[in-house]
Amino acid sequence: MKVKVITLGEVMMRLSTPGHERFLQSDQFNIVYGGAEANVSVSLAQWGIDTQHVTVFPPHDLGKAATQYLRQMGVGIDHVYTAPGRLGLYFLENGSMQRSSKIIYDRFDSAFANFDARQVDWDLIFDGASWFHWTGITPALSQYAADMTLAALQAASSKGLMISGDINYRRNLWQYGKGPLDIMPELIKYTQVIVAGLADFENCMEINSSSYEEACVAAKKAFPQIKYITSTERDAVSASENGLHALLWNGEKLLKSKTYQMTHIIDRVGGGDAYMAGLIYGLLHHKDQEALEFAVAASVLKHSIPGDANLVSLEEVQALVRGEHVGKLLR
DSSP: OOOEEEEEOOOEEEEEOSTTOOTTTOSOOEEEEEOHHHHHHHHHHHTTOEEEEEEEEOSSHHHHHHHHHHHHTTOBOTTEEEOSSBOOEEEEEOOBTTBOOEEEEEOTTBTTTTOOGGGOOHHHHTTTOOEEEEETHHHHHOHHHHHHHHHHHHHHHHTTOEEEEEOOOOGGGOOSSOOHHHHHHHHHTTOSEEEOOHHHHHHHHOOOOSOHHHHHHHHHHHOTTOOEEEEEEEEESSSSOEEEEEEEEOSSOEEEOOOEEEOSOSOOTTHHHHHHHHHHHHHHHSOHHHHHHHHHHHHHHHTTSSSSSOOOOHHHHHHHHHTOSTTOOOO
16 A cells, blocks of 8 residues: 655754763754654655655755755655745754753744745645644644644545644743644644643643543543554653653553663654654554554664654664664674
């Protein structure tokens, strides 16, 4: 079966200090491009999935460089738009041992946030597509971005696509006069696969519970179209060592993955996006428990790779799921 996945979201320039240098001491930055939804498309493209990312860049050389990045990663750029404005930025200081990593965002008033998407032909974008993925980051940026997300969801739903949404509540982003409870419930009602932790349930669905499974049951009651709810759970021993496992509620029971102990983390940014890409691939090709294990293994491998994108092969993820070749020198 031919699968085509569409993602929607802002792509930013990421500027990170070399190695583990602090902002205060570094005199240079390493540059890559990334964004939660685009990271999902990049992962899926590495595994042979046809992907198209919908985004907006300014019409100058930085926008062209970001577009070229998507192309190099194998992501389709047929629906990359240009508009006046700036490219969003974020700065990363990678922590180590007991010192936490730090991110500073500089994305206000970007070309993406100010884009009026009434010119977008969603029927064309979703033609032949199987899956649409969005996150709660996009509608938090501006009313324009929230309207664009809703229009995309309505079009994807009308065409019968499977829709996944990483709720990804970020308090500091909601600065345009609307709160998540004003926007998110309407978006969630189109979505079958939800990524949400307990804080996301509370802030975006007004569901308060100390039990993850009970929260899932309440969400299903409020949004009957939901088929799966999932979340990763992280035990942060230090910035360099985390334990990681995940939960997947399939409407009948709560599944739990194996736990990985990651002792020498290189870069944890994008780990959740790698998990989401792994879950999409897994649900398309495997049964629920196998899909969950594939997703967690994909996320674990991302923690070994600098940058936003999870540049691992399908075979590497499958080998980790089986416990093969772990840490070995492959010749």
